[in-house]
Amino acid sequence: MDRHDPSIARAARRRARAAQNDSRVEAFDAGVSDETPTQKLDRLIQTAVAPVAGNLSPIALSLAFADWAWHLAASPGRQMELAVLATQLATDTAQMRDGSGQGEGLKDDDPRFRAEEWSQWPFSQWRTGFRNAEAFWREAAKVPGVTEHHTALVDFFARQYLDMMSPANRLATNPVVLKNAIESGGGALAKGWQNWLADFTRVPTAEDVANQGRFVVGGNVATTPGKVVFRNHLIELIRYAPQTDTVHPEPVLIVPSWIMKFYILDLSPHNSMVRYLVEQGHTVYMISWRNPDESDRELSMDDYLEMGVLDAIGAVGHDARAPQIHAMGYCLGGTLLAMAAAALARDGGVEGYEQLPALKTLSLLAAQVDFSEPGELGLFIDESQVNLLDHLTKGQGFLTGKQMAGSFQFLHSRDLVWTRRMREYLMGERDQGNDLMAWNADTTRLPARMHHEYLVALYLKNAFAHGRYEVGGKPVSLNDLRMPVFAVGTERDHVSPWRSVYKLHLLTDVEITFVLTSGGHNAGIVSQPGHPRRNYRIATRPERGEWRSADEWLQTAERGESSWWPAWQGWLAGHSSAPVKAKPIPASRALADAPGTYVMQRYPGE
Known part of the structure; x- marks a missing residue:
C-alpha cells in the first residue's frame, strides 16, 4: 500500500463520523443483515417491479x-x-x-x-x-x-x-422513411429488420461487433502519456508527462465525476482536454476513480471526499513539491471539490490534512453547489424514488450504470430512444458512434451508502447551499473561499442547468469568471479549439462585486467564438507563476502507465 494511504485511525474516524451524521445516513442501512422478514418482502417486491418502470418509482x-x-x-x-x-x-x-x-x-x-x-x-x-x-x-x-x-x-x-x-x-406516417424504403427497393427496411433482430436477441451483427471495438481505452482514447503516481483503495492519481520545455510550477489537479470514468477529459488526441493543457505548459494530474464492487457498499461521501479529493491534493503537493496547486472539478466531481475547498478554507481546516498545498484557484465545470433547481433530473429524485433506489442498492451493494441509465434516457428519450430507433429500424442506418458515445457506455457503479447520502444531502435537503453539510463533523460554507473561481455552464444541460450552476455567485464573494458555452453537459465541456459551431459567453464578477441575475449576466457577457478552452487556459496561466524547466516523471514514482488499472475495471453484463 502506498505510504500516502489513509491510516487505520483515519479510516476509523471516517466510519464514526458517517455513523453519527444523521442528516446523511437517516433511515438507511447499507446492508441487509438487519432486515426483518417483512422489510425484506417489501424490498424484493419493489425491486422486482422497478425494471418495468425504468427503475423509476411508480408510486x-x-x-x-x-x-x-x-x-x-x-x-x-x-x-x-x-x-x-x-x-x-x-x-x-x-x-x-x-x-x-x-x-x-x-x-x-x-x-x-x-x-x-x-x-x-x-x-x-x-x-x-x-x-x-x-x-x-x-x-x-x-x-x-x-x-x-x-x-x-x-x-x-x-x-x-x-x-x-x-x-x-x-413507417406509414413518416414520408422520409417511405421515400427511403422506395428508393432502396426495400433494402433499408431489410437492414432495419436485421438491426432490430440483433437488439432483440442480443446477438450483435458483424457490424455491431466492429463498432464496439472502435474505441479502446489506452489504445485510441485515454492515450495522453503519463504514469500513475499514487493509489489508494478509491483512486489512482495519474500524472501526465510534460510536452513542453517549460511548465508553470503550479500543477493542475482534475477531479472528474465518479459516476462515469475519467477519460471524458482525455478522449481522442484531437479533443483531449488533458492533452491540450499539457501542450500549453501545465503539469496535469487526473483522478481515476475505482469502479466499486459489493465489498464497497459502506463507502460514504466522507470517504470520497477524503480518500478521493483530499488524499489526491496531498499526493499532488508531495509529488510536484508544490506549495500551491490549481484544482478543477467536473460535474459531481466539482461539487465534491467545492466541498473540500470550503472545508480546507475554514478555520482549522480538516483534521489530519493540515499540511496540504494551498488551492491557488478553483475551476468548476458544469458543477452545481445549490441543488434547489436541479432541472429535469430533479424530477426523478424525491423521497419515494430515493426509497426505491435504496431497495435496489441494499441487496447488491451498489447501483449499476444500467440502472442509472433509465433516468438519463428519459431526459433525452426523443434522441436516444425514438429518433435512434427510427433511423436504425426503419431507415437501416446503424449508429456508428463516436468516442464520446463509447465513453458514455463505459459505466461505473455507485456504492450504496454514498449514493444514498449524496441524493439525500444534496438533492433532497440542499444541505451544502444551506450551510448544513458537514465535513469532519463541522458544517462547511463556500463563503470561506478566498481563491478566484472559474465556473462553466452549458446551454443545453439537463444534468446541471446553467442557471443552477450560476447560483454559485450567491454563495461566495470571491472573484468569479463565469462562462456559458454552447452544447450539453458533456459535449459542451468537450469543446476543443477548432470545434465547429461552438461559441461561448464570458464575464467576470470582481471580488465582492454586485449581484446580477443570470438573465442580466447573459445580456452583458462578452461573446467568444469557438472553444472556451483557450479562455480558461489563459486564466490559469494568468494566475500561475513564471514557467520553469519541465522535469520528467521519476521512474521511482511510477506505479503503472496511464491510463492506469482502475479505469479498466468492468463487470460482466454492465
Whole structure:
C-alpha cells in the first residue's frame, strides 16, 4: 500500500463520523443483515417491479397524476378552458386537410419534421396534429393547486408519451422513411429488420461487433502519456508527462465525476482536454476513480471526499513539491471539490490534512453547489424514488450504470430512444458512434451508502447551499473561499442547468469568471479549439462585486467564438507563476502507465 494511504485511525474516524451524521445516513442501512422478514418482502417486491418502470418509482408517478387529476376534476372552469383550447387546436388540424395550411407557416424547428417531405398532405396534417397535441398538453399540465413537482412530472411524462406516438416514429406516417424504403427497393427496411433482430436477441451483427471495438481505452482514447503516481483503495492519481520545455510550477489537479470514468477529459488526441493543457505548459494530474464492487457498499461521501479529493491534493503537493496547486472539478466531481475547498478554507481546516498545498484557484465545470433547481433530473429524485433506489442498492451493494441509465434516457428519450430507433429500424442506418458515445457506455457503479447520502444531502435537503453539510463533523460554507473561481455552464444541460450552476455567485464573494458555452453537459465541456459551431459567453464578477441575475449576466457577457478552452487556459496561466524547466516523471514514482488499472475495471453484463 502506498505510504500516502489513509491510516487505520483515519479510516476509523471516517466510519464514526458517517455513523453519527444523521442528516446523511437517516433511515438507511447499507446492508441487509438487519432486515426483518417483512422489510425484506417489501424490498424484493419493489425491486422486482422497478425494471418495468425504468427503475423509476411508480408510486411517485401515480401520486403526481393523482394530484393533477383530482385538482382538474374539482376545477370545472379549468376544464372548460382546456375544452375550448382542444376545439381550437382540432379545428386548426382539420384545416390542413385542404392544404390551406401549407407553406411558410409550416416551417418547424423540430428536427424530426424539417424535411421538405413533411410539407405534403397528409403528412403535413399529421405533423400539425402532433404539434397541436404537444401545445395542448403543455397547457393541460398546468392546473392550479397541483404542486410544482407534480406539475413538472405530468408535463414531462405527457411529452414522453407524445414523443413515443410521434408520426415520425412509424413507417406509414413518416414520408422520409417511405421515400427511403422506395428508393432502396426495400433494402433499408431489410437492414432495419436485421438491426432490430440483433437488439432483440442480443446477438450483435458483424457490424455491431466492429463498432464496439472502435474505441479502446489506452489504445485510441485515454492515450495522453503519463504514469500513475499514487493509489489508494478509491483512486489512482495519474500524472501526465510534460510536452513542453517549460511548465508553470503550479500543477493542475482534475477531479472528474465518479459516476462515469475519467477519460471524458482525455478522449481522442484531437479533443483531449488533458492533452491540450499539457501542450500549453501545465503539469496535469487526473483522478481515476475505482469502479466499486459489493465489498464497497459502506463507502460514504466522507470517504470520497477524503480518500478521493483530499488524499489526491496531498499526493499532488508531495509529488510536484508544490506549495500551491490549481484544482478543477467536473460535474459531481466539482461539487465534491467545492466541498473540500470550503472545508480546507475554514478555520482549522480538516483534521489530519493540515499540511496540504494551498488551492491557488478553483475551476468548476458544469458543477452545481445549490441543488434547489436541479432541472429535469430533479424530477426523478424525491423521497419515494430515493426509497426505491435504496431497495435496489441494499441487496447488491451498489447501483449499476444500467440502472442509472433509465433516468438519463428519459431526459433525452426523443434522441436516444425514438429518433435512434427510427433511423436504425426503419431507415437501416446503424449508429456508428463516436468516442464520446463509447465513453458514455463505459459505466461505473455507485456504492450504496454514498449514493444514498449524496441524493439525500444534496438533492433532497440542499444541505451544502444551506450551510448544513458537514465535513469532519463541522458544517462547511463556500463563503470561506478566498481563491478566484472559474465556473462553466452549458446551454443545453439537463444534468446541471446553467442557471443552477450560476447560483454559485450567491454563495461566495470571491472573484468569479463565469462562462456559458454552447452544447450539453458533456459535449459542451468537450469543446476543443477548432470545434465547429461552438461559441461561448464570458464575464467576470470582481471580488465582492454586485449581484446580477443570470438573465442580466447573459445580456452583458462578452461573446467568444469557438472553444472556451483557450479562455480558461489563459486564466490559469494568468494566475500561475513564471514557467520553469519541465522535469520528467521519476521512474521511482511510477506505479503503472496511464491510463492506469482502475479505469479498466468492468463487470460482466454492465
